[in-house]
Amino acid sequence: MTKKLSDFKYLTFDVVGTLIDFEGGITNCLAEIAAEAGAIVDGETALRLYRAARYSPDAGRFPDDLVRVYEVIAPELGLPAERRHGERLRDSARSWKGFPDSAEALARLAKRYRLIAMTNAQRWAFEYFSRELGDPFYKGFTVDDTSTEKPDPAFFEKVFAFVESEGNSRDDILHVAQSQYHDIGISRKLGLTNCWIQRRHAQKGYGGTIEPESFTEPDYHFTSMAGLADAVERSQAV
Structure with missing residues (x-):
């Protein structure tokens, strides 16, 4: 019992x-980056890509690993694959x-x-x-x-x-x-x-x-x- x-x-x-x-934190940050780049990001698509990238063999500790994750998923989302945006995604954890x-x-x-x-x-x-x-x-x-x-x-x-x-x-x-x-x-x-x-x-x-x-x-x-x-x-x- x-x-x-x-x-x-x-x-x-x-x-x-x-x-x-964390899902809201990640998708909100990606949406902000997308808006600045003149793009639109679908939240569920972003989370699916995040999940695949996050659980790869070369993953690091979270949330520092979000820098690497961003660089992996950005091209598929139509976002600029620049490290500064990955660092922005990582640092967004401070305000989730x-x-x-x-x-x-x-x-x-x-x-x-x-x-x-x-x-x-x-x-x-x-x-x-x-x-x-x-x-x-x-x-x-x-x-x-x-x-x-x-x-x-x-x-x-x-x-x-x-x-x-x-x-x-x-x-x-x-x-x-x-x-x-x-x-x-x-x-x-x-x-x-x-x-x-x-x-x-x-x-x-x-x-x-x-x-x-x-x-x-x-x-x-x-x-x-x-x-x-x-x-x-x-x-x-x-």
Whole structure:
């Protein structure tokens, strides 16, 4: 049986895509570059090209890798393939917005749980993301801290070790994420209870996130962070 929401001590979070609207951040920046060049960019096409470029064998750490990604996708989008625009796309991460419900939901959840960020982004970018979200995290793990990216189990093992250092275990964790590929599938394999935040519930496809080989049915499923926070508060009222 799925554990009750009141049974957990920690909520671990994917950040980019679950809490931070990276798709909007990328497509908005590309649209600005396109407008200056007298071009028009289709957002879903841009995300499809981004996804293919981002997950190539020569990919670097995110979001520094956006410089390389831009130079790969720009010709296909009819945009000027100049490094300065790639650097602009990378630097746009400093101003990416949280989803409208993210900060408020995290503030509500922080009253009940210890919130841990688990992001494939670099530390410099995470600091901007955390500030945008109201700095709600008890602890944060980035690609710079783990030297690997989800869905590598080694990323999760770093978090498990931290939780164990506090006298707790993975059974005390609810893992919250939007990516089936990076988070939901592997969290199931590692024995975690998980919660899928289906951010693209009103859109087709996987957008800028790689498509999983198979779909993993989550333990909990909401289409927003507000939905999770509401469910937690209802569970406390019972």
